[in-house]
Amino acid sequence: MLTKVPDVTGVLLNAKVEVEDGAIIVHSRGGAFGKPNLRNPDYRKALSLIVERLKQSDARDSVTGVWLDSRVALTWPEDQRRLLEASEFALPAGEIVTLIGQRAAAKGRTDGTFGHGNSTKRVKFRVLHASVDELQEIIGSPIDEHGRVPPSVQRRVTAQMVDNAIARLQLGEPHSFHDSTEYDVLLPTGERLPPKAVFGIALASVLGRPTKPTDFSAGWGQPSFSVIEDAGYPIVAKGEIVPQSDTDQDDERSWAEGDIRRVQHLRRERAPGLAKAKKRRFAELHGLLFCERCGVIPSKVLGPYGDACIEVHHEAVFVAKMDGATRTRLTDLKCLCANCHRIVHRERL
Numbered sequence: 001m002l003t004k005v006p007d008v009t010g011v012l013l014n015a016k017v018e019v020e021d022g023a024i025i026v027h028s029r030g031g032a033f034g035k036p037n038l039r040n041p042d043y044r045k046a047l048s049l050i051v052e053r054l055k056q057s058d059a060r061d062s063v064t065g066v067w068l069d070s071r072v073a074l075t076w077p078e079d080q081r082r083l084l085e086a087s088e089f090a091l092p093a094g095e096i097v098t099l100i101g102q103r104a105a106a107k108g109r110t111d112g113t114f115g116h117g118n119s120t121k122r123v124k125f126r127v128l129h130a131s132v133d134e135l136q137e138i139i140g141s142p143i144d145e146h147g148r149v150p151p152s153v154q155r156r157v158t159a160q161m162v163d164n165a166i167a168r169l170q171l172g173e174p175h176s177f178h179d180s181t182e183y184d185v186l187l188p189t190g191e192r193l194p195p196k197a198v199f200g201i202a203l204a205s206v207l208g209r210p211t212k213p214t215d216f217s218a219g220w221g222q223p224s225f226s227v228i229e230d231a232g233y234p235i236v237a238k239g240e241i242v243p244q245s246d247t248d249q250d251d252e253r254s255w256a257e258g259d260i261r262r263v264q265h266l267r268r269e270r271a272p273g274l275a276k277a278k279k280r281r282f283a284e285l286h287g288l289l290f291c292e293r294c295g296v297i298p299s300k301v302l303g304p305y306g307d308a309c310i311e312v313h314h315e316a317v318f319v320a321k322m323d324g325a326t327r328t329r330l331t332d333l334k335c336l337c338a339n340c341h342r343i344v345h346r347e348r349l
Helices: 043-056 086-090 093-111 132-138 159-170 195-207 223-230 249-256 260-269 274-286 338-347
Strands: 017-020 023-026 063-068 082-085 123-127 183-186 235-237 310-314 333-337
Touching (some): 017 132, 043 093, 082 086, 082 093, 086 093, 159 223, 183 195, 223 235, 274 333, 310 338
Antiparallel strands (some): 017 023
């Protein structure tokens, strides 16, 4: 699979690089000796970055060596093609790149096939048990030959990453994405954010670099939209008026006893994304969900589906003080079992 290598600023290098399961191949530089290099001008930069990033990765001990991989060299015995032993990968990155070049040139002069000792021929790094996706991520930016991040990598964005991206956007963090033109991410507060910006900032956590609008597509059927909605944030058409949820409407009527403000409170607690985000953050902090009032751990008492009994309660804002401008933070919420949640609301009547 052809890919691209970005430099430290995220700019894609003009070098032909290929990844396959267990290997990274840097194609020959191209161009006759002594003439302008027209095909792969950033060959050495890409080679240097690949070496540096492999050495910094968890796969550094899985590199079994580097081999010449040109059409002519593939006719030789494998030992004759070897440029670097696995043990030599412990050397500094700059020294590794120099050795690869020197040894390739020496082999070319000995064999007489490379002409003028050309050291810029196709080479292959073998990385034991590493998948295509893992190698793409290691070399700096998992992108295909069209400059887009593959769907399989986009789907590594977690709900937690989406939560964090939304929080950063709300704080006014600068980014490279424009305002949305067709769709918005609808937050529990009623606030709307551009889907591409939300997903782009979240995706940066996977890539380890800032993202650009050209890294992925947005729209229905794309991983960006499905990941955001799976995190609990609905995506709605621009300007669409979204009615309040009717979830458990009959229960709301009996529980609220006709108090409009209490209905507003209950709906705020059930706002899309808010409860899911709170439960995720709570479970990450404590390792499981439990009631903060009585201490019950439903998953232990009721089995694997017991967590469904944990509900999210708006603790910080009293119903009488709520208005349309009230902003809800996760720290304003508590995780309560269904019984304690109803008791707390009765206590506030």
